[in-house]
Amino acid sequence: MTKITKRTVDAAFPRDKEFFVWDQALKGFGFRVYPSGRKVYLTQFRADGRLRRVNIGVHGTVTAEIARTEAMRVLSEVRLGENPASHRDRLKASPTVMAFSKRFLEEHVAVHCKASTYGEYERSIELFINPKLGSLRMTDVRRSDVVGFHQSMKSIPYQANRSLGVLSVMFTTAYTWGDLEEPLNPCWKVKRFKERKRERYLSPAELARLGKVLMEAHSEPEAANCIRLLLLTGCRLGEIQSLKWEYVDCEAGLLRLPDSKTGAKIIPIGAAVFDVLxxxxxxxxxxxxxxxxxxxxxxxxMQKPWRRLRARAGLDDVRIHDLRHSFASDALQLGQDLPMIGKLLGHTQVQTTARYAHLKTDAISAAANQVSAAIASSLLGNPDQSEGMEQTLD
Known part of the structure; x- marks a missing residue:
């Protein structure tokens, strides 16, 4: 045993087999010499009844002084009852993002989420997360990695935000399962891209064009009936695709869905829906x-049939989900209040309904014209028009 310095480490020549040199002043601090000539500083200690070693660094990259300081820190942790080797083992055992994502889908998403959500998560993981971050260990992913991943998808901001959300849930789950020691999520405070909310509704003229196309869709009557039911009920696509005859309550005028995005729900339907059924x-x-x-x-x-049908109707910018938006907007213009529209759509919160139920441009223009005309009449001193405006406002 000798005091470990740069001189003593340089003077240790390799042998046929690796050997250790221990420091005489700091018990447990030493270095290992390999037959190749490589020399690695390390600490040796006993923890949990076992002799453990933790490498500090390679000589040349790490100096003897720095290695001694690090050895003192590690040995201090041991004296306080901690096991640095155990922490190192957990880091080495940390799964890659790709390996963890497989378990995440099988044991978390498949158990706690609906099939449609599973598909969305799986798509984000396989097409976006794994190609960018899959080879990294979960413990090695830093916020800078997540920011870079998110920024690389700036051309598709909606998908970028969704994938970031999936990644965040993955890290939260990993911490809950004990695969990560630190509770800090690398996705935390990563700024999402702004999303422009769509406000696309069908006008009466557009509905008429679509209705004509649906009547002429003899080659795909199933798709045409699906679109009709979506328009007349305001249901989500999955709810109509999964609709069974046993869910239709003719006597009560209801659709009794055992499952949906918000769980089991009852949807009131009108006579026009029964005509289609x-x-x-x-x-x-x-x-x-x-x-x-x-x-x-x-x-x-339904995506391919819908693209064909909407093209014939000249509605290339209309998504299937926009039909649900139109249902909510039409209900609002017919005088239904938000709570009632929420019941028709199966919403549990009025705030959710408010996102759908926007006034159409024509109705807003008509209201603006009525108000401005009444004010203009008042400015010209027409008392009759002023009284009419007051009665309207009341």
């Missing part, structure tokens, strides 16, 4: 209202 021929052995090509199954793909 009555026109649909039931298939023996198929419980679904909107049937698919596979025997006994539902229609699973």
């Amino acid at each position: 009555d026109s649909i021929e039931r298939q023996a052995g198929n419980p679904f209202v909107i049937t698919g090509r596979v025997k006994g199954q539902k229609l699973t793909d």
Whole structure:
């Protein structure tokens, strides 16, 4: 044993087998000499009844003085009852983002989320998260990595924000499961991209064009009926695609859905909906209202048929979900209040309904014209118009 300095480390020549040199002043501090000539500083201690070693650094990269200081820190932790080797082992055992994402989907998302949510999470992970961050260990992901990942998707801001949200849930789950020691989520305070909210609704003229196209859609009647039901009920696409005949309560005028995005819910429907349902021929052995090509199954793909139908109607910018927006907006213009519209749409909070139920441009323009005309009449000294405006405001 000798005092470890740069001179003593340089003077240690390699042998056929690796060997250790220990410091005479600081018990547990030493370095290992490999046959290749590589020399590594380390500390040795006993913890949990076992002899453990923790490497500090390679000689040349780390000086003897720095190694001694680090050894003193590690040995102090041991005296306080901690086990630095255990912490190192956990870091080495930390899964990669790709490996953890597989377990995350199987044990968290599949158990706690709906099938549609699982599909969204899986898509974000496989197409965006794993290609960028999959090779990194969960413990090695830093906020700078997350910021870089998010910024790389600036051309698709909606998907960037969704993928960032999925990644954040992954890290929260990893901490809950004990795969991460630090509670700090690297996604925390990463600024999301601004999202422009869509306000697309169908005008009466557009509805008329779409209705004509649906009447002429003889080659794909299932898709046409699906669109009709979406327009007349305000339901989500998945709710109509998964609608079974047993969910239709003709006597009460309701759709009794056992499951939806917000759980089980009841949807009131009007006579026009029953007219569509009555026109649909039931298939023996198929419980679904909107049937698919596979025997006994539902229609699973509505995006391609919808693109064809909307193109014929000249509505290329209309998404399927915009039909739900139109239902809410039409209800508002017909005098229904937000709580009632929320019940029709199956919302649990009025704030959610308010996002859908915007006034259409025509109605806003008409209101603005009425108010400005009344004020203009008052400015010209027309008392009759002024009284009419007061009565309207009252």
